[in-house]
Amino acid sequence: MTEVPTTSPDGRPRRSFLAALGAVAVGGLAAFAPVAAAVVSVFDPLRKRSADRDFVRVTRLSVLPADGRPRKFTITDDLVDGWTTYQDSPIGAVYLRREGDSVQALNVVCPHAGCFVNIAPSGEGFACPCHKSQFALDGSVSDPSSPAPRGLDSLNVEVRDDGGVYVRFQNFRTGQKDKTPLV
Ligand code: FES
Numbered sequence: 001m002t003e004v005p006t007t008s009p010d011g012r013p014r015r016s017f018l019a020a021l022g023a024v025a026v027g028g029l030a031a032f033a034p035v036a037a038a039v040v041s042v043f044d045p046l047r048k049r050s051a052d053r054d055f056v057r058v059t060r061l062s063v064l065p066a067d068g069r070p071r072k073f074t075i076t077d078d079l080v081d082g083w084t085t086y087q088d089s090p091i092g093a094v095y096l097r098r099e100g101d102s103v104q105a106l107n108v109v110c111p112h113a114g115c116f117v118n119i120a121p122s123g124e125g126f127a128c129p130c131h132k133s134q135f136a137l138d139g140s141v142s143d144p145s146s147p148a149p150r151g152l153d154s155l156n157v158e159v160r161d162d163g164g165v166y167v168r169f170q171n172f173r174t175g176q177k178d179k180t181p182l183v
Contacts, residue, residue: 055166058105061159064098068137070119070126071096072108075169092169094155095119095126097137105157105167106139112148114174126152149177 058073065071072095079089093108093116106126108116115130125142126135134143139152156168173180 055156055158055168057164058094058096058167059165060163061098061101061103061165062163064096064103064165066098066100068097068099069123070106070137072119075167077169092171094167094169095152096157096165096167101159103157103159103165104138105155107153107155107169107171109153109171109174110148111150111153111172111174111179112146117152149175150179153179 056075056077058075063071072093074090075092075094076088077091079086079091095106095108097104097106110117110128110130110133112128112131112133115128117126117128117133117135119125120127120134125137126139127133128135128146128148131147132143133141133146133148135146135148135152136142139154141148141151153170153172155170158166160166171182173182
């Protein structure tokens with residue numbers, strides 16, 4: 001009968017040799033995990049793009065009526081899918097309202113369930129075609145029987161020296177009272 005050696009090749013007891021080997025493997029994996037996460041975050045273009053979205057130029061201030069009537073604009077940006085970039089792709093839409101030199105931007109998505117709201121026939125607000133939520137021109141819920149849990153989502157907007165109107169476009173979770181950005 002062959003006898004199983006009880007020591008490792010370097011002479012240490014075999015059990016402690018295997019335990020040391022396991023500890024080295026676990027330690028190596030633990031050290032590698034943050035490095036792997038960093039590599040993914042740097043080289044994964046989808047993650048980088050969603051974190052990087054910045055203000056996009058939508059129109060010129062002079063194009064907007066100065067009396068507060070809203071106008072709808074499609075927002076385009078470069079979309080990255082895997083390693084392919086699609087330039088100037090539609091990513092959503094906004095209503096812009098100008099009063100004097102200040103501009104308000106509202107996302108067109110209804111916070112109830114995500115339909116696009118329309119300008120109400122009266123021009124005095126917005127109406128959702130899906131479940132009849134009604135919003136005032138400033139985006140607040142104007143009809144208490146509306147199922148929308150909050151007003152239309154306002155977006156950060158800047159009027160810059162070049163006369164351009166820039167919007168930081170974002171979508172938000174629907175169906176809840178809080179305005180939670182979608183990443
Ligand atoms: S999606 Fe607008 S009221 Fe339901």
